[in-house]
Amino acid sequence: MGIVEAILLTVVTAATPLVLASLGELVSERAGVLNLGVEGMMVMGAVLAFAATQATGSPYVGILAGIACGALFSLLFGFLTLTLVANQVATGLALTILGLGISGQIGEPYVGMSGIKLQPIAIPLLSDIPFIGAVLFKQDLIFYLSIALVFGVNWFLFRSRAGLKIRAIGDNHASAHALGIHVIRTRYLAVMFGGACAGLAGAQLSLVYTPQWVENMSAGRGWIALALVVFASWRPWRLLAGGYLFGAVSISQLHAQALGLGIPSQFLSALPYAATVIVLILISHNRRMTLINTPACLGKPFVPDR
Amino acid sequence: MKKIILALTTSAAVLGFAAAASAQDKTKICFIYVGSKTDGGWTQAHDIGRQALQDHFGDKIETPFLENVPEGPDAERAIERMARSGCALVFTTSFGFMDATIKVAEKFPDVKFEHATGFKSAANVATYNARFYEGRYIQGVIAAKLSQKGLAGYIASFPIPEVVMGINSFVHGAQSVNPEFKVKVIWANTWFDPGKEADAAKALVDQGVDILTQHTDTTAPMQVASERGIKAFGQASDMIKAGPETQLTAIVDTWGAYYIKRTQAVLDGTWKSEQMWDGLKDGILTMAPYTNMPDDVKKLAEETEAKIRSGELHPFTGPIKKQDGSDWLADGAVSDDGTLLGMNFYIAGVDDQLPK
Numbered sequence: 017m018g019i020v021e022a023i024l025l026t027v028v029t030a031a032t033p034l035v036l037a038s039l040g041e042l043v044s045e046r047a048g049v050l051n052l053g054v055e056g057m058m059v060m061g062a063v064l065a066f067a068a069t070q071a072t073g074s075p076y077v078g079i080l081a082g083i084a085c086g087a088l089f090s091l092l093f094g095f096l097t098l099t100l101v102a103n104q105v106a107t108g109l110a111l112t113i114l115g116l117g118i119s120g121q122i123g124e125p126y127v128g129m130s131g132i133k134l135q136p137i138a139i140p141l142l143s144d145i146p147f148i149g150a151v152l153f154k155q156d157l158i159f160y161l162s163i164a165l166v167f168g169v170n171w172f173l174f175r176s177r178a179g180l181k182i183r184a185i186g187d188n189h190a191s192a193h194a195l196g197i198h199v200i201r202t203r204y205l206a207v208m209f210g211g212a213c214a215g216l217a218g219a220q221l222s223l224v225y226t227p228q229w230v231e232n233m234s235a236g237r238g239w240i241a242l243a244l245v246v247f248a249s250w251r252p253w254r255l256l257a258g259g260y261l262f263g264a265v266s267i268s269q270l271h272a273q274a275l276g277l278g279i280p281s282q283f284l285s286a287l288p289y290a291a292t293v294i295v296l297i298l299i300s301h302n303r304r305m306t307l308i309n310t311p312a313c314l315g316k317p318f319v320p321d322r
Numbered sequence: 323m324k325k326i327i328l329a330l331t332t333s334a335a336v337l338g339f340a341a342a343a344s345a346q347d348k349t350k351i352c353f354i355y356v357g358s359k360t361d362g363g364w365t366q367a368h369d370i371g372r373q374a375l376q377d378h379f380g381d382k383i384e385t386p387f388l389e390n391v392p393e394g395p396d397a398e399r400a401i402e403r404m405a406r407s408g409c410a411l412v413f414t415t416s417f418g419f420m421d422a423t424i425k426v427a428e429k430f431p432d433v434k435f436e437h438a439t440g441f442k443s444a445a446n447v448a449t450y451n452a453r454f455y456e457g458r459y460i461q462g463v464i465a466a467k468l469s470q471k472g473l474a475g476y477i478a479s480f481p482i483p484e485v486v487m488g489i490n491s492f493v494h495g496a497q498s499v500n501p502e503f504k505v506k507v508i509w510a511n512t513w514f515d516p517g518k519e520a521d522a523a524k525a526l527v528d529q530g531v532d533i534l535t536q537h538t539d540t541t542a543p544m545q546v547a548s549e550r551g552i553k554a555f556g557q558a559s560d561m562i563k564a565g566p567e568t569q570l571t572a573i574v575d576t577w578g579a580y581y582i583k584r585t586q587a588v589l590d591g592t593w594k595s596e597q598m599w600d601g602l603k604d605g606i607l608t609m610a611p612y613t614n615m616p617d618d619v620k621k622l623a624e625e626t627e628a629k630i631r632s633g634e635l636h637p638f639t640g641p642i643k644k645q646d647g648s649d650w651l652a653d654g655a656v657s658d659d660g661t662l663l664g665m666n667f668y669i670a671g672v673d674d675q676l677p678k
Binding site for chain 2: 019022023026029030120124127128129130133221225226227228230231232233235236237266267270271273274275276278280282285
């Protein structure tokens with residue numbers, strides 16, 4: 017295995033949780049709901065996925081547990097912000113704090129335990145292609161899911177009727193309501209999709225990235241995912257590019273350090289953030305397009321008229 | 323954003339604690355932790371020390387603690403709350419709590435404070451630290467014996483003297499066995515991020531190192547080492563569970579005896595501000611069992627440890643040159659503690675440029 021191949025493999029592992037978590041948030045925000053609880057949902061997904069894997073011995077059960085846990089946890093957010101119309105920013109922050117706390121509590125018996133790693137699945141024929149075969153077609157299920165979800169969400173949002181409704185709600189919930197679209201119900205579903213994706217991203221952390229449980233193991237990735245959504249101007253493809261760019265620069269900077277190139281390490285550590293911001297600003301420089309893409313009702317509460 | 327959350331968490335934790343703590347007759351010995359008490363590393367080692375203290379004195383004392391206190395302004399509030407709640411002695415267990423500890427100590431002259439790994443003290447602020455570099459020297463000796471390529475990977479956190487001292491000691495120990503030994507360093511710029519630590523470990527392995535050591539807090543690098551089939555050293559706590567066939571040894575911090583001694587001094591009314599910096603011989607740090615290595619290497623490691631314990635060997639004994647080729651220590655000369663505590667240069671053989 018060459019060094020470039022090795023680097024790419026590491027990049028894929030680093031980028032997958034970012035892509036997944038931000039993709040879920042993208043759908044939620046397209047429906048007009050700003051959920052700052054990504055970090056909390058992610059870390060809850062991580063601990064439950066780890067616990068379920070330990071209990072059953074199967075990481076696939078772990079994946080399901082992670083997804084279910086993220087979705088259920090986001091339901092709490094949905095109830096508070098959609099039904100009780102609480103402030104979305106404050107509730108999202110609370111969700112993160114709650115998630116970090118509860119996951120620490122649940123995870124206490126699992127600290128220091130060696131996890132079961134989700135094994136890669138080689139796709140016949142394709143995985144034999146030199147170079148890209150090992151990187152793209154000899155990966156674990158969560159990676160394949162992440163790519164499929166980017167395709168799926170892009171198609172769903174921009175090519176399907178349901179996707180159009182979601183975008184309509186995000187842009188103008190009053191009009192959507194007047195047209196007879198169920199604003200609250202649709203938003204619930206969007207929020208739960210976001211939670212499920214964040215939970216899956218968490219499962220990736222505790223089953224693939226570092227198969228173990230340590231408190232607060234998401235270490236800020238939920239916040240990076242949130243930022244990616246904005247910088248990708250709510251477009252799934254840009255989000256995929258942004259996630260991989262971030263991953264690629266993060267890993268390259270570690271290699272640059274190990275090579276001893278003599279570039280200050282603090283500068284290198286800041287590089288992924290800087291590079292991602294610059295590139296995404298460049299690709300979304302058209303202000304009109306950015307405005308069109310921004311959900312106009314993002315973060316605004318909706319109370320139907322009686 | 324993260325700051326705000328941390329602030330909220332801390333305030334919530336502080337309020338919760340204040341409500342729970344009521345005035346009692348027991349002497350209160352309090353602890354401030356930077357991480358979670360089950361982090362498997364640094365903070366867990368302090369918490370094991372706290373439990374040893376509680377077990378030793380039983381009903382005579384109580385030992386409340388605050389976890390996950392961020393370094394910075396929140397630390398000052400957390401420490402002040404502790405002091406106000408009637409603690410007789412407060413242990414602040416992270417380097418970054420230094421200024422906060424000193425500030426709060428000025429306001430509470432009757433409360434005693436002990437700050438770990440810092441260099442500022444006062445009439446009611448003592449400092450305590452362990453000579454971790456002694457353990458790193460032994461690790462270097464083992465690494466040089468076992469590495470076929472003569473190349474180790476080192477995952478470092480922040481370029482503070484403590485960490486730089488560790489890298490130098492590791493390299494010097496390795497070079498005592500193999501003068502050509504080299505080490506590659508990656509600065510993770512974090513104490514705690516399993517993903518990033520694992521990525522750094524992978525990068526080092528991909529670039530050809532065959533032994534890993536770390537100065538960050540999670541077991542992720544140990545796990546990567548197991549996966550890639552190379553050996554590694556644990557940090558702060560025994561990490562054998564994360565790599566039963568990988569861990570060679572670990573530097574284990576054992577604070578319990580010190581906490582008992584200082585608490586006894588408070589109970590007896592003999593507490594004085596001191597600057598404690600002890601090592602292997604005082605038992606403040608111990609080496610986890612030497613495992614996964616041939617007997618001759620194990621024997622050499624044990625001999626090296628014995629020599630450091632007896633004082634026969636100081637890890638920083640000349641001749642040592644600095645990285646730029648200039649002389650640091652002459653043949654047989656031993657470094658003074660002041661230079662070590664302010665260490666801001668590499669010795670020859672480190673394949674890295676020290677971040678400024």
